[in-house]
Amino acid sequence: xxxxxxxxxxxxxxxxxxxxxxxxxxxxxxxxxxxxxxxxxxxxxxxxxxxxxxxxxxxxxxxxxxxxxxxxxxxxxxxxxxxxxxxxxxxxxxxxxxxxxxxxxxxxxxxxxxxxxxxxxxxxxxx
Amino acid sequence: xxxxxxxxxxxxxxxxxxxxxxxxxxxxxxxxxxxxxxxxxxxxxxxxxxxxxxxxxxxxxxxxxxxxxxxxxxxxxxxxxxxxxxxxxxxxxxxxxxxxxxxxxxxxxxxxxxxxxxxxxxxxxxx
DNA sequence: GCTGTTGCTTAGAATAGTTCTAAAAATAAT
DNA sequence: ATTATTTTTAGAACTATTCTAAGCAACAGC
Ligand SMILES: [Mn+2]
Ligand SMILES: [Mn+2]
Ligand SMILES: [Zn+2]
Ligand SMILES: [Zn+2]
Numbered sequence: 176x177x178x179x180x181x182x183x184x185x186x187x188x189x190x191x192x193x194x195x196x197x198x199x200x201x202x203x204x205x206x207x208x209x210x211x212x213x214x215x216x217x218x219x220x221x222x223x224x225x226x227x228x229x230x231x232x233x234x235x236x237x238x239x240x241x242x243x244x245x246x247x248x249x250x251x252x253x254x255x256x257x258x259x260x261x262x263x264x265x266x267x268x269x270x271x272x273x274x275x276x277x278x279x280x281x282x283x284x285x286x287x288x289x290x291x292x293x294x295x296x297x298x299x300x301x302x
Numbered sequence: 303x304x305x306x307x308x309x310x311x312x313x314x315x316x317x318x319x320x321x322x323x324x325x326x327x328x329x330x331x332x333x334x335x336x337x338x339x340x341x342x343x344x345x346x347x348x349x350x351x352x353x354x355x356x357x358x359x360x361x362x363x364x365x366x367x368x369x370x371x372x373x374x375x376x377x378x379x380x381x382x383x384x385x386x387x388x389x390x391x392x393x394x395x396x397x398x399x400x401x402x403x404x405x406x407x408x409x410x411x412x413x414x415x416x417x418x419x420x421x422x423x424x425x426x427x428x429x
Numbered sequence: 430g431c432t433g434t435t436g437c438t439t440a441g442a443a444t445a446g447t448t449c450t451a452a453a454a455a456t457a458a459t
Numbered sequence: 460a461t462t463a464t465t466t467t468t469a470g471a472a473c474t475a476t477t478c479t480a481a482g483c484a485a486c487a488g489c
Binding site: 237238239240241242243245246254256257258259260261262263269282283285286287288289290291292293294295296297298299300 | 369385409414416419
């Protein structure tokens with residue numbers, strides 16, 4: 176899978192990928208560093224940052240920017256969106272259905288909608 | 303307008319608001335600090351940060367998180383979204399029409415779509 | 430075996446946007 | 460006028476992330 180995306184499979188990247196892709200999750204670099212530590216393996220924090228950056232560039236994970244203070248990485252790289260609870264910090268998947276009223280019907284229990292932020296990322300067409 | 307939103311109108315906030323709301327724009331705190339300086343007025347950087355935070359809490363501006371390294375503030379607080387060009391850094395408004403194929407038709411000249419990131423911010427219903 | 434080359438990992442330093450602190454200044458209340 | 464409250468300010472502190480430069484692993488050609 177990683178080799179298919181043009182990523183050299185090193186020992187550390189293997190360890191990181193095992194923990195990261197074990198399940199669909201949203202983690203910061205620091206959280207992932209701790210998760211790796213909990214398995215007993217030792218990988219430096221710099222390598223966790225480097226590897227997440229590499230995985231993101233290669234399309235293996237998605238970066239999520241919901242607040243300026245930290246970047247989340249989403250091990251589920253299929254096309255989907257998120258509910259973010261500003262009170263609890265919960266980050267919950269929304270399946271890819273864009274209609275606004277549809278989203279409203281699916282709000283997490285006990286929450287009300289605040290703001291819908293949509294960013295369409297584009298790139299210059301290489302000439 | 304600001305008084306209506308429960309913001310005390312001080313001299314510095316007035317200066318900042320004049321520059322910020324002069325037109326629809328997307329600025330970082332630092333950019334706004336420079337814009338204020340260019341008018342000849344003197345407001346500290348701390349006050350620019352404090353004021354933007356206050357305006358955001360009061361709903362006068364919208365925070366936009368498109369990359370982890372800086373927060374943009376949108377002087378257009380009407381409900382809309384954005385095209386972000388990852389190559390140029392351009393941030394362009396999208397009128398509030400959510401259909402995905404509609405967005406594709408409106409891509410900025412010379413760009414191709416990369417990723418659509420949608421974050422629905424919710425809050426706990428106060429009980 | 431060695432030897433060079435390349436890519437990867439690492440600890441710690443540096444960076445930079447943002448927040449915090451504590452004191453002065455402005456404003457409001459009594 | 461005196462006191463209380465709010466705001467501004469400079470600079471220090473904070474913190475997520477990136478950078479640096481040295482060491483290490485993998486590999487190829489001898
Ligand atoms: Mn997810
Ligand atoms: Mn705008
Ligand atoms: Zn997700
Ligand atoms: Zn906008």
